[in-house]
Amino acid sequence: MTRSEENYIKAIYHLSGGGMHSVPTNAIATQMDTQPSSVTDMIKKLSDKEYVHYKKYRGVHLSEKGINTALTIIRKHRLWEVFLADKLDFNWDEVHDVAEQLEHIKSEKLIDKLDEFLDFPKYDPHGDPIPGKNGELAQRSLQLLSAMKPEEEGICVGVKDSSVSFLKFLDKHNIALGDHIKILDVEEFDESLNILIESKKLHISKRIATNLFIKPIPA
Amino acid sequence: MTRSEENYIKAIYHLSGGGMHSVPTNAIATQMDTQPSSVTDMIKKLSDKEYVHYKKYRGVHLSEKGINTALTIIRKHRLWEVFLADKLDFNWDEVHDVAEQLEHIKSEKLIDKLDEFLDFPKYDPHGDPIPGKNGELAQRSLQLLSAMKPEEEGICVGVKDSSVSFLKFLDKHNIALGDHIKILDVEEFDESLNILIESKKLHISKRIATNLFIKPIPA
DNA sequence: ATTAATATTTAGACAAATCTAAAAATTAAT
């Protein structure tokens, strides 16, 4: 597996909803910021190696082998993100780019030991589940902040939009992973929320609320 | 800097005694297990980018810029080795190959944070000094086991020959980094040594003794 | 000081991953 092949597999995995449906060539080109012709070339190679099923003009579908490969890469990516955030004090908006490099390091022992060192985390700093050694994916036991009702409480465990700008915004407003959140009330007018975050009052737009994952605390 | 360029710079650094003397093309080819013609090609590129000084048929000499680049790579390599050995419980004969990959990760912040996380180590698991952020290299305050005299004591802190076979050998005989060593006597016949290692008697050939670094404990 | 041996470079080719421009297939629109 070359680095480039791995990146294609990963992109296809994400675009296909975890290998559920097939993906058009152009979507891959857009996602990876390359030309469609390059995608066609690479797809042929991946098809020869049986990572994907491919019929000309009909898009690509990940094979079983392709899905497992994708999960391995994603496992590595997310474990490294946890390492960077938990051990090296990176902010959650800084972990992605470095993890993008680290995910290509080849050593099974390294990943198993890292997993152990981090205490077998289930979720990465964005709240995304970390695939297990055998590819099993934990369900997110989460809900969006926007789906919560007054008086409900929870812990902020992830973001839906993991763009750098959103993560920067959260840092600026002192919203961090692990923060305790309680809903005070919901404005009827624009569905914005008044919340208590770590006991401090804060007003939050609907837009933001639909991008924050909360692990609910039962009342 | 491509990965390949970095590997050449590193090889030249080691072969030239830290940039002291110049290095013939063939030596680089041998060290890197490639063809001399490939070396010539790469050297031209490195020369264009001013990492090395190069006169046809006269070998290569690292420039100031080249030396600094080499030190940065070596710093990364050795810090990762410490991480693998100290935090992930790798044996010292297992750290090299993985560090060889990790040394190419590009992120200054990552390395600085890693350095801090590891408590600013001065030496890697083989006893080699770790270059500082500004390229300064600690002197080894070490001596070879073969240079020690009866009754002297010390701590085993490194190996000179870091080949996998030697490291495996040490593992097998339960000689580990940090072990306490006391010289009992030296055989006149073959200069082999009788030592006490962690209070257990052991007979060691001269060959081995010349490849183990000891930090002496003043009597 | 030639000649022989060795080291180094040049020239030309190749595989991987990409690109541009043109051709072909599919889909959408009338």
Place this chain on the structure above:
DNA sequence: ATTAATTTTTAGATTTGTCTAAATATTAAT
């Protein structure tokens, strides 16, 4: 059901790092 618009593929070129084989320079040996 054609035609137009869009998507996808093909063909051919480019860059990076490598190789082999041949040519050239340097060094060692007589």
